[in-house]
Amino acid sequence: MWQTLEKRLNTTTDVTVIGLGPMGLALADLLLKAGRTVTLWNRSPGKADALVARGAVLAASPAEAIAASGTTLVCVLDYAAAETILAQDGVADAVRGRLVVNLGTGSPEDARRAEAWAHAHGARYLDGAIQAAPSQMGRPDTPLFVSGETAAFTQAEPLLRIVAGHLLHLGDAVDAAAFMDLATLSYVYGAYAGFLHGAHIAEVTGIDVATYGRLVHAIAPSFGAFFEHQGGVVAGGDFRATESPLRISVPAVRRILDTSRGLGINTELPGLVDGWLAKASARGLEGEELAALIKVLRR
Missing domain, CATH: 1.10.1040.10 (N-(1-d-carboxylethyl)-l-norvaline Dehydrogenase; domain 2)
Known part of the structure; x- marks a missing residue:
């Protein structure tokens, strides 16, 4: 059940979610449960059906989706996918005066490039890293750290706290979240390597x-x-x-x-x-x- 084009174009919502993979669906679900009005866009529009039935608005294009809200959460596979979406017709005009929060996975250089694009088009930008599975979102201890201008964080904070209780702003340097992501993942993979070595000791000794x-x-x-x-x-x-x-x-x-x-x-x-x-x-x-x-x- 999709909203009509006329309704979509005349609707202003609290937040837009672009990307409806498992994480994007979790974000939109939590925002709706919290009573926020939500606009959605996904390359495969059918993924939005259940959320639209609950009151979400489905946009026909990324430009329309971004124009519908003051804040857009982008949650797609990587920066290449995000850049492809943001390069579509009308997005450069629609994003002016709005805030884009990218919650995908990428490098510090990706974050700096994304911020430069946003600022060049008159938009605010935050870079974020979620370190939880979709099923773990919305908890008091769900970790989400973001970096970018403090004013942008102040705007996004009420929305981000709905999806992740352990929200941390790492400062104005937009690449800080990507560096922290690399640092914490170094711990995770290092610890996991140690775990597997221990598991190997256990299995060969009969433990x-x-x-x-x-x-x-x-x-x-x-x-x-x-x-x-x-x-x-x-x-x-x-x-x-x-x-x-x-x-x-x-x-x-x-x-x-x-x-x-x-x-x-x-x-x-x-x-x-x-x-x-x-x-x-x-x-x-x-x-x-x-x-x-x-x-x-x-x-």
Whole structure:
């Protein structure tokens, strides 16, 4: 059930959502549930049917969709897809005086290029990164961080808090969200690599891997607090031992490496960390907090 063209053209809504993949659908659903009026556009218009039945307005084009609201959330696969949409007829005129919030995935350079395009056409721009699955949206702890001009964030904040309770503005530098996304994903993939190495140790030694997974889940909050402390140490630059002296980790990682060698399994990950710790020891850092290991990574 689509709205008529006349109704679409005469409707002004609170927010526009462009892109109705699983995440875009989740965003639109939450905004409607919160009582916001929503305009939608998607390359495959049929995806909007259920939302239109609940009161959303389906636009015929990206230009029409952007013109319908003061704020547009773009949630498509990547910046290439977003740029293709924003290059369509009429968008450059429709976007003037409006705010575009891009929640796709891209690089810091992508973010800078998108902001330059928006500003050149008289629009405000925010770059964002969602680090949650569609089913996790709308919770108090759902993480969403954005970067760009403070005035733009002030405009978007009430809408963004509907879809993600843990909303963080990283400042005016538009590439900050993309850099933070890379930083946090480095943690995620690094931790996952460690998880898989541990799972491999478990399976080749007869330990139940499912039990191992449950144990990792149980200890995750305490290690999250530990990582938060280590981040504070790095930020503050005071590496005096407070929680975990680096010297404790030197033999611990060596045991992982030696045991992995003895089991005949892959040793790349423990070998990498063991090498970092060896360099730290050679530099006399064993008496400092474990966070001092970052000194080995710095140029």
